[in-house]
Amino acid sequence: MLTPMHPTVLSTPGSDTYKGWLFKWTNYLKGYQRRWFVLSNGLLSYYRTQAEMAHTCRGTINLATAHIDTEDACNIVLSSGGRTYHLKASTEVERQRWVTALELAKAKAIRMMNDQSGDEEPTTQSDRSEGIQGTLKTLISKLDDLGTCNDLIAKHGAALQRSLSELEALRVPVEGGEKVKGVNERATLFRITSNAMINACRDFLDLAETHSRRWQRALQYEREQRIHLEETIEQLAKQHNSLERAWREAPTLSANTPKIDHLGEIKGEASDEDEDTEYFDAMEDSPAFITVTATENTQHRSVSPYGLYSTLNGWPPSEMQPLRRRRSHIPDKPNYSLNLWSIMKNCIGKELSKIPMPVNFNEPLSMLQRLTEDLEYHELLDKAARCESSLEQLCLVAAFSVSSYSTTIHRTAKPFNPLLGETYELDRLEDFGYRSLCEQVSHHPPAASHHVISQRGWTLWQEITIASKFRGKYLSIMPLGAIHLQFHSSGNHYVWRKVTSTVHNIIVGKLWIDQSGDIEIVNHRTKETCQLKFSPYSYFSREVPRKVTGVVSDSGGQAHYILSGTWDDKIESSKIVQSSKGGSGSEGKQKTVYQTLSPKLLWKKYPLPDNAENMYFFSALALTLNEPEDGVGLTDSRLRPDQRLMEAGRWDEANSEKQRLEEKQRAVRRRREAEATDYEGFQPQWFHKRTNAITGETNFVYKGGYWEAKDSQDWSMCTEIF
DSSP: OOOOOOOOOOSOTTSSEEEEEEEEEEETTTEEEEEEEEEETTEEEEESSGGGGGTOOOEEEEGGGOEEEOOSSSEEEEEETTEEEEEEOSSHHHHHHHHHHHHHHHHHHHHHHHHHHHOSSOOOOOHHHHHHHHHHHHHHHHHHHHHHHHHHHHHHHHHHHHHHHHHHHSOOOHHHHHHHHHHHHHHHHHHHHHHHHHHHHHHHHHHHHHHHHHHHHHHHHHHHHHHHHHHHHHHHHHHHHHHHHHHHHSOOSOTTSOEEOTTSOEESSOOSSOTTBOOOOOOTTSOOEEEEEOGGGGGGTTOOTTSOOOSSTTOSOGGGSOSSOOOOOOOOOOOOOOOHHHHHGGGTTSBGGGSOOOGGGEEEEEHHHHHHGGGGGTHHHHHHHTOSOHHHHHHHHHHHHHHTTGGGSSOOSEEEOOOTTOEEEEEEHHHHSEEEEEEEEETTTTEEEEEEEETTTEEEEEEEEEEEEEOSSEEEEEEESEEEEEETTTOOEEEEEOOEEEEEOSSSSOOEEEEEEEEEEEETTTOOEEEEEEOOOOTTOOSOTTEEEEEEEOTTSOEEEEEEEETTTEEEEEEEEEEEEEEEOTTSOEEEEEEEOOOEEEEEOOOOOTTGGGTTTOOHHHHHHTSOOTTOOTTBGGGOHHHHHHHTTOHHHHHHHHHHHHHHHHHHHHHHHHHOSSOOOOOOSSEEEEEOTTTOOEEEEEOSOHHHHHHHTOOTTOOOOO
């Protein structure tokens, strides 16, 4: 005796998934047992309970090859491949619902199987039409379902009519005959209504088939129009970039015309206006101010209070000339065409370091070498080490922090992600008095530690973790981690963090990079600070592109220097001699008016080497970073084969080698985790974790031993990673 149950149906028979309770014959001892059945994608699966759907399937039958039969009012028999399911529904209505759902699913499964076997030449649809094609396929499938429903209604309606006719022919009492007659009339009405619906459905199918070609032609036209529009947008973006570049590079004034620099200062012949007056816009998140240059000090313009070069004559100074002649060019970049959007479109919102990218989007330098490029203007720190005034020293440290971005103006290519344990050394002890070492200390998230020691009185160290997100139109790169700089003689300890870099025009147009955000440089010994603001570029702004402004203040918050310039060209400082409260600005805030001396040049960008546009826009230092050197560690980036092949222009081989190295790194990690009983993660060779007393952060710092190993040429402790 079957226990009555309330059927649980979560969808209608015509939907893609049909679920509910049925009784299944198990054996002669247990008889029929209640089971949860799920019909989806042409497969009928069953479970003991609904909870089992997450982990255990008791059986599955493919309806494409199954035979569906009905024994009595409530029974269903499914047979396929030697297996037979005897099922029983609680009511005849429930049985009929399941039979209808099974017939529809079987018809759909057979169509799918025939479609797959008939596709002799699979075509590749463009990404723009995939969604539309999928919708059309769904509509066609639903139309086929409708046709199947028509057939089933006609079949069951005819059977019902025959049964009622046979019943009416039997000899029954008068009262029963009246009831049978009433049922027969209702069945007749049902048949008439069903025939009307079938005719309407048939008309709809005919109409849909008639107009399908017209719809396809309209779809093709819209697709072509969209492609044409995208090409037009791309051309407009290219023209916009060309006009903007021409506007930036074109000389706006002749040699005989007084030259106005971006500070608003007039150079050259005198005019009727006050030529020594300068105005700075208010800085966000800092006190708004106006700067006025004091007239009596104009004649001292060429004198730098820091002993720095305030003109371009003799730049760079002779003390910066290297003793060893290094390479000044690399092979030209091959002209490979590759659509960045075709790869990046599937990566929106993802972490960039986890996206496998071909070398076509790289430059032949690793992230460790890019980190070392911060030392391009190390002479600023050499000068700062000789400063007696901590405030003047802070100005030079601020200029150094800005100078590290000057090499990025044209560098839109992605550096190689270092392998775990990869190192990079830059030994310029004989040339410039410093030694630099980087090591990749973590892979996910990617983190690199950097340590520089200089014989000219300073030490710099940092651990940088790169967080990046692709947003569709642009790519944001957020360096996380603090940079520490300490001067040996004074003990001044400076700490600051990097700003956000953004790569624009990912979809159309020419790629360009921008830096934006705030930098706070703190001298933790004297509590003096420098607030720098990198203004984001705006096409509609009247500001100078890539503008940087800043204020240097003492421990009491009193401003002493104003910094100004651009992160891709130069930084100047102006000493404040007097300050006063001025009028209200546009936002109602009261501005501070600073009277300053004439600006002095702190830093000026070096010109790029000849043919730099064909050499990845590398600077003079960047061209030497991957130059082979004897005696470096076995894990040095210079020895990385895929990077070396890319530099030589053999990109196909570089891609294959890159895949081999990445798979080798994954295999090593899996083996390390399998062999270790208590896996604590990768332990770097030259850096160890320590908690910084100033920031309170725990990060990797240099523990020593590398340069001693290089001197003795003992690299036995190094792991073979290449």
